[in-house]
Amino acid sequence: MKCSALSLSILFLLLSSLPAIAQEYTAGQAIFTKKKCQRCHVSGDLKKKGPSLEVIAKAYQDGAKLLSYFRGDMEPIVEPERANLMKMRRKQLKKLTNQQQKDLSQYMMSFKE
Numbered sequence: 340m341k342c343s344a345l346s347l348s349i350l351f352l353l354l355s356s357l358p359a360i361a362q363e364y365t366a367g368q369a370i371f372t373k374k375k376c377q378r379c380h381v382s383g384d385l386k387k388k389g390p391s392l393e394v395i396a397k398a399y400q401d402g403a404k405l406l407s408y409f410r411g412d413m414e415p416i417v418e419p420e421r422a423n424l425m426k427m428r429r430k431q432l433k434k435l436t437n438q439q440q441k442d443l444s445q446y447m448m449s450f451k452e
């Protein structure tokens with residue numbers, strides 16, 4: 340009995356935290372698409388101008404670091420020698436609200452393998 344009550348509460352906890360994550364994912368994806376980031380960043384091996392979403396997520400490892408990059412508090416780490424191609428976008432990223440930056444980083448970090 341005790342055991343099933345415990346698993347029920349774990350299940351409940353899991354289910355109640357899901358919508359929040361899903362919501363951020365969708366919001367972040369919407370920003371990504373609206374800003375046309377997919378022109379240069381996609382998932383997988385398709386050749387684009389920018390590094391793939393997996394490569395970026397792997398380099399960053401955690402969302403807090405990516406947030407620092409969005410906010411302009413951190414220098415590029417993926418391909419610094421081509422950072423000029425991100426210059427205009429970095430200005431846009433800096434202007435997003437805190438919540439938008441968080442949503443976007445959550446979305447991009449979801450490609451961590």
Ligand code: HEC
Pocket residue numbers: 371374375376377378379380388389390395408414415416417418419421422423424425428431432443
């Ligand atoms: C014109 C093509 C282009 C577009 C559009 C573009 N990027 Fe990039 N992005 C690049 C290139 C090239 C790099 C590699 C240079 C670098 O690492 O700074 C890069 C690198 C990055 C990195 C890794 C930075 C690092 O640490 O090196 C992030 C994060 C990123 N882009 C996010 C975005 C987001 C979010 C958008 C949409 C607002 C976007 N990019 C739109 C070309 C683009």
